[in-house]
Amino acid sequence: MKIPISLTVNGDKFELLVAPTRKLVDVLREDLGFTGTKKGCGEGECGACTVLMDGEPVSSCLVLAPQAHGKTVVTVEGLESENGELDPVQESFMSKGAIQCGYCSPGMIMTSKALLKLNPHPTEEEVKDAISGNLCRCTGYQKIVDAVLDASEKRGR
Ligand code: FES
Ligand code: FES
Structure with a gap:
């Protein structure tokens, strides 16, 4: 069974179907192509997968994709300005x-x-x-x- 979710990533809204146990880090990297976010330990120990969710830093390997429904996520790709300048x-x-x-x-x-x-x-x-x-x-x-x-x-x- 898959669940419909919608979330905003780096200013763009995405709607997708996800397995209930799928992790946000995998959705970001594999489904949406935001590979700037890295996956190290996969269990909340290393911080490589940190993104901002509604402004708060979270380990995206500990967030199930359905928990990101309706949320605003910023990954490292979202820091660059529109004219390509780095943060x-x-x-x-x-x-x-x-x-x-x-x-x-x-x-x-x-x-x-x-x-x-x-x-x-x-x-x-x-x-x-x-x-x-x-x-x-x-x-x-x-x-x-x-x-x-x-x-x-x-x-x-
Ligand atoms: S991948 Fe290590 S904390 Fe998420
Ligand atoms: S793990 Fe290589 S620069 Fe930090």
């Missing part, structure tokens, strides 16, 4: 060398976006706390923290 957080991740293999980056960036919306000028400790659910195998985290702080400073200019 300031994306720019800071690049300029601060916070991206190596890049697998964690979309999740890190979406978590950082949520933090900066709630707390535009976080302390280093607050940044570390915010990204504590996002695992990175490559960077040692400091450059990611530096990038979030850099994005925060840009907002203040």
Whole structure:
């Protein structure tokens, strides 16, 4: 049995039929083609699949697709402006060398976006706390923290 759902992703509305146990991360990646969202552990441990749902960061591997019915989802693809400019957080991740293999980056960036919306000028400790659910195998985290702080400073200019 499949269930009809409708959701808005990056400003576009989608209607589709999904199995009740299908995960939002799989719908985003496989059905809708938003492969910027990564799937790591698939069980809520790594944060690679983080997207914003109604403005809140969620692990999309822990959200069943029917739970996203009627919701507004933003993935990393949704951060780019209409004229193709990167979001300031994306720019800071690049300029601060916070991206190596890049697998964690979309999740890190979406978590950082949520933090900066709630707390535009976080302390280093607050940044570390915010990204504590996002695992990175490559960077040692400091450059990611530096990038979030850099994005925060840009907002203040
Ligand atoms: S893939 Fe969702 S938390 Fe790891
Ligand atoms: S840059 Fe490779 S996992 Fe973070």
